[in-house]
Amino acid sequence: MRIGELAKVTGLAPSRIRFYEASGLIQPVQRKANGYRAYDADTVWVLEMITNAQAAGFSLDEIRHLLPARAKGWQHDELLGGLKRKVEEIERLQERLARNKAQLLLVIEGIESKPEGMACVDNSQRVLERLREEIAQDKAGR
Template sequence: MLIGELAHAAGLPSQTIRFYERKGLLPAAERGANGYRNYDESTLPRLRFVQSAQAAGLTLAEIGTVIDLRGDGNVPCSHVTTLIERKLIEVRARIKDLALLESELKVLIERSHRLDPDDCTDADVCNILSAVEG
């Protein structure tokens, strides 16, 4: 299939498919006499795998390692499990950071309701964000 057909089937722009091909996430397409890329039927499932892996939070480099393992004849399941376990740890850490940020923002909002904007000095820039509450 031509790149436009593949792009339509995958719901991706043609540019993305070309990018994935350059990064080695897709096998290089055969070229027709006209120079157009002709992708075989195995490319669409590969694209869907890349999309699923990205949706799970894997980077393109991580996805590449999975594809490389499979390409070398290895079953990548344990590697994928390790990657997604790491992602879960990262997500949980981000959630903690976001919860802390949420608390800090609530404090700042409460501060903003108590402070008078007329009390702001040029040195403070904005007394809501000043380190010392006045």
């Protein structure tokens, strides 16, 4: 199939497909006598794996190491290890985001509950002190 057809099937721009080919993520194809590239059907699922992996947070370099050299030959242990590492990375990110969210909610609550008559500068000091205490408790709990 030609690059225009491949782009239509995958939803990717032809320039993106050429980039993946130049980057070694998909197998390079020889141009036919008419100058067109002819991609095989396996290229569709490889491109889908690449875009799905990117959506899951994998970098192109990580994807390059996980994809089989040929469409038929997976490196089982390497693939499994890479997937498990990404899950661990996502879990660490979720924990960090949860801490960040809790801190932001603490700041919001502190601003919204400013005591009547307290100057904003004094309230900001109160909120920052409370935030420092929360961060210290969080670090002590880990």
